[in-house]
Amino acid sequence: MTSPAGHVYLSRLLTDGAMARLHQLGRPLVIGEENPPTRAALEDGFAGACAAVVTLTERVDAELLACAGNGLQVVANVAVGYDNIDVAAASAAGVTVTNTPGVLDNATADHTFALVLAATRRVVDGDRFLRTRQPWIWGPRMFTGLDVSAGATLGILGFGRIGRAVARRAHAFDMTVLATSRHRTSGVDDGVRFVDTDTLLADSDVVCVLTPLTPQTRHLIDAAALARMKPTAYLVNTARGGVVDEAALVDALTAGHIAGAALDVFENEPHVNPALLDVPNLVLTPHIASAGAATRDAMGILAVDNVAAVLAGRPALTPVR
Ligand code: GLV
DSSP, rough: OOOOOOEEEEEEOOOOHHHHHHHHTOEEEEESSSSEEEEHHHHHHHEEEEEEOOOSSSSSSSHHHHHOOOOOEEEESSSSSTTOOOHHHHHTTTTTEEESSSTTTHHHHHHHHHHHHHHTTTHHHHHHHHTOOOOOOOTTTTTOOOTTTTEEEEEEOOOOOOHHHHHHHHHTTTTTEEEEEOOSSOOOOTTTEOOHHHHHHHHHHEEEEEEOOTTTTTSBBOOHHHHHSOHHHHHHHSGGGGGBOOHHHHHHHHHHHSSSSEEETTTTBOOOHHHHHTTTEEEEEOTTTOOOOHHHHHHHHHHHHHHHHHHTTTTOOBOOO
16 A cells, blocks of 8 residues: 555644654654644644544544545544544544553543542642631541541442553552443452442442543433432542533532532533532542653554554554444
8 A cells, every 4th residue: 555645734732752753754744733723723734634643622523524635544632532533424534533542541540549539538628728828726627538448439430441440549448449331230340340320329439430421421420410429429520521510510519419529621621610610629620630741642652653553554553443
């Protein structure tokens, strides 16, 4: 197979390691900037490209794919989630779509667990309190939270690679681990008990949302799901904002239907629903769960390696199925 003509388009600057790998491709490059491209710049970048490396801030739809012309072979997403890409439209156009599974499991699980501990042990509340500069002294009732290591139950909604990595951390904290999976609804494997969603919501002290965003999982955590949780339970979302109905979460937190929550992802990123900012028992981070420096290098390098494979006529390393 002959190499396709055209440039490789990169929508946003990646980390140094990934940029170095991109330059090693030895292809003409069109490189975007630090910030996300405008739609017009994105369309310009796709026009005539043989490959595109994009991030989760770029919406790759049928119209954009059409801008590329016939030479586009691969769109490589620098993320494990790919709800920003119309995969059906890409397949119909004969374009391979790839993502970056595996390389971010530990970083994402670390951040998920950081949020579990931050929310349950009131790390951010304590930090905010000290910054008010008001006088304080140690007290037996001060900032008490959930003892995760005293037999608390952690529920993983969506047990994939990252869920498995979160389970390993939970086991190290002596937690009981429940999970939901598309592949099984009962039984125990490696200390993880598989249950249905309602059981997981009702029985967990901490619910971690790790399921991809699909039409089936949009607002999986709605008012009814939150009502099933214990009033002492916490919700942590490091998957995609759209899986949680933010308005329902604000209501549940305000009414004390659950004890607290932590969100790394938001329904309308980068917009953050202002009501979330006024809820005290909520920890927020700006979509940084995979932001270990080495992990971000590895994600970008895997995306570029996917491009290299496809342009050389080999199978993609991590195609989206
Ligand atoms: C980050 O959110 C990712 O999907 O990799």
